[in-house]
Amino acid sequence: MAKNLFVINTEPRSGKSAVCLGLMQMLRRNIRKVGFFRPIINTLQEGKVDHDIHLILSRFQLQQSYEDAYAYTLEEARDLINQGKHYVLMENIMSKYKALEKNCDFVLCEGTDFVGTDSAFEYDINAEIAANLGSPVILITNAQKKNPKQVVSQTQMAIDSFIEKGVDILATIINRSRVEDKYEILSGLRCKFRDEADCLSFLIPEVESLGRPTMHDVHKWLGGEVISGQDFLDVQVDDYLVAAMQVNNFLDYVTQNSLVITPGDRSDILLGCFSTRQSRAYPEVAGIVLTGGMHPPASMTRLLEGWAGVPLPILAVEGHTFKVARILTELYGRIDPEDEKKVATALGSFEEHVDTEALLSRLEAKRSTRVTPIMFEFSLLEKAKADKKHIVLPEGSSDRVLQAADILLRRGIVDLTILGEPDRMRTRASQMGLHLEKALLLDPTSSKEFEDYADTYLELRKAKGVTPEVARDTMSEPTYFGTMMVYKEHAHGMVSGSITTTQQTIRPALQFIRTKPGISLVSSVFFMCLPDRVLVFGDCAVNPNPSAEQLAEIAISSSETAVQFGVEPRVAMLSYSTGESGAGEDVKKVRQATEIARSKAPELLLEGPIQYDAAYDPEVARAKMPDSKVAGRATVYIFPDLNTGNNTYKAVQRAANAVAIGPVLQGLNKPVNDLSRGCTVADILNTVAITAIQAQHA
Incomplete structure (x- = not known):
């Protein structure tokens, strides 16, 4: 079952809160513990709370705090993006959501209100958040004052746009519609999942009482003082009427349940309004708002107090008449948790028109199978943090390494030893505003372990002609010292390569950490984070031209790596030929590698030789390998040689705008990973997290 559901509207006043009420009631009937989360809420005045969060938490008495129910205000979200901190915004939203999810069986999420000035921003940010939370979406369209053709066009555009953005639409709800338009609207919509199953569509007719404010809403919106009719504030307001004329002319404009807005010194208007309550010739007004901060004169107050008819709600507020009228134009009907009439109406309408x-x-x-790059990167940090490991970084002279270390320590992802000159690292950290107090800053030659490490290296390599002097010189190199820390289990893993070559990183590991039993070579994979999935590419960084036996070994190692990081392995042994259709030495090697891998790991879903398009695309797979369990669904792609693999991963990275994480080394007894010299701080963070996760499985 899905773990969450995201409710998104396409424009303001779509009746989203009423739909959320109905959905929450449906969920609470069937799921023990449901949470409520709004990633982004409107910017509120001090002391105010978000209406929908208050409604859902209060009405259903959810066991979560108000602060746990949202991450940012709309203003804060815009500011972060304008500062180039888009990743920070998404990561913190996911972190807040995940903290709530841990304590719930299900989380109902709600998007923004579209009351800001930039609806395109809200549209895109809602879609991106839903995709990154892996949440199916219920899309709500406001059909009020639209004909069926307009409703279908608007809704279909929204459906298509969300699907393009990698979001699954679970259902569409056409809200505030006319009943007679139901068939024409629903028959015109087209919405399918990736698996070709139809989305659900429902139409909820307009319920005028839900969209109209009450005098209680007016009082909450304007504040002020209730002068009369305290117990009758639940009367509905259908229209606003500014009374600036003489009373004889004003009465011609009175409509049923209109709210009269007039200066507080207009006793004639006040008397006229009360007269409508007694005369059958005029509609009754809903209430009166007296502006200017003025109260009726004493004689009028006395008259009100002795009124024998139905009390008329009267409010006295600050501000001139035009200002108050302008403020009221922004008021619309809201459902308050204590308003039993509106709550019952909303729930009744939802259950009548939605097949729950x-x-x-x-x-x-x-159950969403989509994995966005941000989801995957976030999961790496969370997995690493769950079982904290000690990682050594031998490149303390790199600013990027120091910046990454600061973030890793602040977030408690790993424990760190950073090799280099401690005084220089502290000075540089201070200059950059970094905090490295929790890290061990270590000069290898000054370490108390130095002599022991040199002796150990000498013992391990003396058969290769290493002398005590060479051992000491070698161990003074940070990469060798860091690798020895891992070998001696003084650290769980090492990450290097931001300012050194791949050979400098791998050579020490090959010399004395060595490969796992049964593994003859070190290989690598890249995690290719596409917009909606994560693929594993191997080997794209280490072995130039592996033999069939080595290719089989790379396939098995890559599948094991995939499992460690939550990717279900379905392995494609790539070639320029699919199945039995081709010949040649290159195809023969891949075919032999496939047979060897199957014999060593018979439980592994593996197909080869197979072309990339047949491995990736379900349509091509149906034509070329219709009976394959891997074709069209492959998650692990094994390239026949380094030339093909390296070029392909870079082509996919650039052409598909994919995030490439790696190379991740595999096959070693203990985890050591290499960075590219052009790596970013984010690359270092991801690689350290990957190394820590590998250490958890070592």
């Missing part, structure tokens, strides 16, 4: 059994059944069958 079909919706719940679809939700139970739906």
Whole structure:
């Protein structure tokens, strides 16, 4: 079953809060503990709370705090993006969501309100958040004052756009529609999942009482003082009427349940409004707002107090008449948790027009398989943090390494030893505003372990002609010293390569950490984070031209690496030929490698030789290998040689705008990983996290 559901509207006042009420009631009937989360809320005045969070938390008495129910205000989100901190925004939203998810069986999420000035921003940010949370979406369209053709066009555009952005639409709800338009609207919509199953579509007719404010809403919106009719504030307001004319002309404009806005010194208007309550010739007004901070004169107050008819709600507020009228134009009907009439109406309408059994059944069958780059990178840090390991970074002279170390330590991802000149590292950290107090800053030659490490290296390599002097010189090199820390289990893993070559990183590991039993070579994979999935590419960095036996070994090692990082391995042994259709030495090598891998790991889903398009694309797979369990669904791609692999991963990275994480070394007894010299701080963070996770499985 899906773990979450995201409710997104496409424009303001779509009745989203009423839909959330209905969905939460449906979920609470079937799921023990449900949470509520709004990633981004409107910017609020001091002391105010978000309406929908207050409504859902209060009405259903959810066991979570208000602060746990949102991550940012809309203003804060825009500021972060304008500062180039888009990743920070998404990561913190995911972190806040995951903290709530840990304590819940299911989380109902709600998008922004579209009341800001930049609807395109809200549209995109809602889609991106839903994709990164792996959440199916219920899309709400406001059909009020639109004909069926307009509703279908607007909704279909939204559906297509969200699908293009990597979001699964679970259902569409056409809200505030006319009943007679139901068939024409629903028959015109087209919405399918990636598995070609139809999305659900429902139409909820307009319920005018839900969209209209009450005098209680007016009082909450404007503040002020209730002068009369305290117990009758639940009366509905259908229209606003500014009374600036003489009373005889004003009465011609009175409509049923209109709210009269007039200066506080207009006793004639006040009397006219009360008269509508007694005369059958005029509609009754809903209430009166007296502006200017003025109260009725004493004689009028006395008259009000002795009124024998139905009390008329009267409010006295600050501000001139035009200002108050302008503020009221922004007020619309809201559902408060204590308003039993509106709550009952909203729930009744939802259950009457939405097939909750079909919706719940679809939700139970739906489990998102989408994995965005941010989701994957976030999961790396979370997995590393769950079982903290000690990682050594031998490149303390690199600013990028120091910056990454600061972030890793602040977030408690790993414990760190950083090799270099301690005084220089502290000075540089201070200059850059970094905090490295929790790291061990170590000069290898000054370490108390130096002599022991040199002696150990001498013992391990004396058969290769290493002398005591050479051993000491070698161990003074940070990469060798860091690798020895891992060998001696004084650290769980090492990450290097931001300012050194791949050979400098790998050579020490090959000399004395060596490969795992049964593994003859070190190989590598890249995690290729596409917009909606993560693929594993191997070997794209280490072995130039592996033999069939080595290729089989790379395939098995890559599948094991995939499992460690939550990717279900379905292995494609790539070639320029699919199945039995081709010949030649290159195809023969891949075919032999496939047979060897199957004999060594018979439980592994593996196909080869197979072309990339047949491995990746379900349509091509149906034509070329219709009976394969891997074709069209491959997650692990094994390239026949380094030339093909390295070029392909870079082509996919650039052409598909994929995030490439790696190379991740595999096959060693203990984890050591290499960075590219052009790596970013984010690359270092990811590689350290990967190394820590590998150490958890060592």
